[in-house]
Amino acid sequence: MLEIKNLQVNYGPINALKEVTMTIEKNKINAIIGVNGAGKSTLLNTISGLVDPDQGEISYKGRQIQNIPVEKRVKLGIGHVMEGRRLFKDQSVHDNLLIGFYFRNPKEKRRNALLKINEIYKQFPILGNKQNQMAGTLSGGQQQILIISAALLSEPDLLLLDEPSLGLAPIIIDEVYQLLEELKSKGMTIIISEQMAALALRISDVGYILERGQVVKKGDRSYLKSLLDSDGLSSVYLGKAKV
Ligand SMILES: Nc1ncnc2c1ncn2[C@@H]1O[C@H](COP(=O)(O)OP(=O)(O)O)[C@@H](O)[C@H]1O
Ligand SMILES: [Mg+2]
Structure with a gap:
């Protein structure tokens, strides 16, 4: 559905994304997990075309899109709910x-x-x-x-949601997540970014953990959940809430 290769984005001297490579799977909920400043919004904005990469490729349904404007990406089926x-x-x-x-x-x-x-x-x-x-x-x-x-x-066939749970009461997060599951059941591919892994893993099929612009862990929900449960990886960004 979406292949990202060696994506690099700099804001002046700041390397917001460093050689990010990922394969976004069709008809799944894909999570991008990371603390504030990890590069989540930059990644989603680069996929939708709001930010131009310094390096790397993004291919969507087999077509390179990193150089085409936002409106055309909308027409190709990429939807984006910004942070x-x-x-x-x-x-x-x-x-x-x-x-x-x-x-x-x-x-x-x-x-x-x-x-x-x-x-x-x-x-x-x-x-x-x-x-x-x-x-x-x-x-x-x-x-x-x-x-x-x-x-x-x-x-859209591919919907990007940047921290859809931010600032919402738990009951509202449930409603939003339920909607995302309904959209997935209709065939949509979804990418959500979240700061709390425990939250994202409630609905995600696969996830990527982003740290300072780099993918440090990736895997399916059960693998990422096992990381959450292991004390060895009780990093702040994973959050302590139960999945
Ligand atoms: N427009 C911008 N200009 C300069 N630096 C930026 C800009 N947007 C983000 N950054 C920096 O890039 C890094 C990644 O930010 P961002 O993608 O917003 O992370 P996240 O969404 O995970 O919080 C941070 O260091 C942030 O300060
Ligand atoms: Mg952000």
């Missing part, structure tokens, strides 16, 4: 979806936007029922679903 993405709380649910759509597809016809938004209302009736309400009046979980729905409007 700290917020709603326009004093705009309606409907207008939030329109804004989210045009942010990603600036040249599309309005008719297409409305068609896609109607599909979202079918998929998430709660959003349809509340389409004229201010987004700020939705529950926390509904607000997250609205944020993710804006990315779903472009019908």
